[in-house]
Amino acid sequence: MKIRAAVLEEFGQPLVVQELDLGEPRSGEVLVRLVACGVCHTDLYTASGVDPSGYAPCVLGHEGAGIVERVAGDVASLAPGDHVVTLFAPECGECVHCRSGRTNRCVAIRDQQGLGYLPDGTTRLSRGGEPMRHFMGTSTFAEYTVMPEIALARVSPEAPLEGCAPFACGLATGIGAVLYTAGVQPGSTCAVFGCGLVGLGAVIGARLAEADRIIAVDLSERRLESARHHGATDTRIAGDDVVDWIREETGGFGADYTFEATGSVHVMRQAVEAAREAWGLATMVGVAGKGETLDILPRLLITGRRVTGASFGGVKGRTQVPQLVDRWLAGEIDVDSLLSHRLTLDDVNRGFELMEAQDGIRSVIVFE
Ligand SMILES: [Zn+2]
Numbered sequence: 001m002k003i004r005a006a007v008l009e010e011f012g013q014p015l016v017v018q019e020l021d022l023g024e025p026r027s028g029e030v031l032v033r034l035v036a037c038g039v040c041h042t043d044l045y046t047a048s049g050v051d052p053s054g055y056a057p058c059v060l061g062h063e064g065a066g067i068v069e070r071v072a073g074d075v076a077s078l079a080p081g082d083h084v085v086t087l088f089a090p091e092c093g094e095c096v097h098c099r100s101g102r103t104n105r106c107v108a109i110r111d112q113q114g115l116g117y118l119p120d121g122t123t124r125l126s127r128g129g130e131p132m133r134h135f136m137g138t139s140t141f142a143e144y145t146v147m148p149e150i151a152l153a154r155v156s157p158e159a160p161l162e163g164c165a166p167f168a169c170g171l172a173t174g175i176g177a178v179l180y181t182a183g184v185q186p187g188s189t190c191a192v193f194g195c196g197l198v199g200l201g202a203v204i205g206a207r208l209a210e211a212d213r214i215i216a217v218d219l220s221e222r223r224l225e226s227a228r229h230h231g232a233t234d235t236r237i238a239g240d241d242v243v244d245w246i247r248e249e250t251g252g253f254g255a256d257y258t259f260e261a262t263g264s265v266h267v268m269r270q271a272v273e274a275a276r277e278a279w280g281l282a283t284m285v286g287v288a289g290k291g292e293t294l295d296i297l298p299r300l301l302i303t304g305r306r307v308t309g310a311s312f313g314g315v316k317g318r319t320q321v322p323q324l325v326d327r328w329l330a331g332e333i334d335v336d337s338l339l340s341h342r343l344t345l346d347d348v349n350r351g352f353e354l355m356e357a358q359d360g361i362r363s364v365i366v367f368e
């Protein structure tokens, strides 16, 4: 079938919206009609050429939500009409990591996905007979996509799909880092560095985990206001004095849990230093630049701080994304206030501009 999609032709250049061919779903695959797709930093990171594993041409986009159009004959868990959230982190349920309760690092299709192929080592996308590679196994800056069944989470049909899109990446990453990676205990103190969509997700997660104090740190007063709306009890403009301030505010010790959601290694170091002596846990969620390293004084570890990290917040996508969407429907999460701009597919580059200008929290492409 013919589809319209936003193609990364060349690094550092605007995406080009054009017509492509999309093949029928093969064994274990599903054809999805996209209804909405968020524009995430990882798309921009790859488009800019900074991502060492990036390749072009390809169809970007990974924060998608849509409706199942057709399934291959051997697909049992999804049917036409199902509402789905796309997962760049699949959940096969059978691999050594899926069987463990400790991680979401499914290894079932990792190698082919990283190279831009579907699990059978081919692509469904093509142009003039030439195959075009997929991106993150999702390629959701497109009217339709073909994805593996194990990379689609079926969500409640009651949930508006525009609001489901951020659960495909940024929002679920922040909430998951708190609930599933750190396992925040009720009554604890959390500090969140960075209040973009991921950081606000962490603030929301800390509230859902019944943290007693939720400290939010950001350079922007507007974002701190947003953090307060979502549950932050204390806010602070970012700066070199922020670690000392958090220690003072917590009886000289530091926060029980800290979360880094900016991707700056300088801020990561602050998140480690602001974690409490004896049992503080610092969770790294932001993606650092190529080749950057995190400096930690070993004394901070010997005195009981721990450092961890997660991709997609440790969320087991097929199991837990539907649960998070249900919590939104139950009124526990305010998704609407996170969607700042609605764009058409043709405006996709505008989504990148808004992100670079830090204008709003999340731009969402809404398909006609
Ligand atoms: Zn993302």
Ligand SMILES: [Zn+2]
Pocket (backbone or CB within 6 Å): 090, 091, 092, 093, 094, 095, 096, 097, 098, 099, 105, 106, 107, 108
């Ligand atoms: Zn797996």
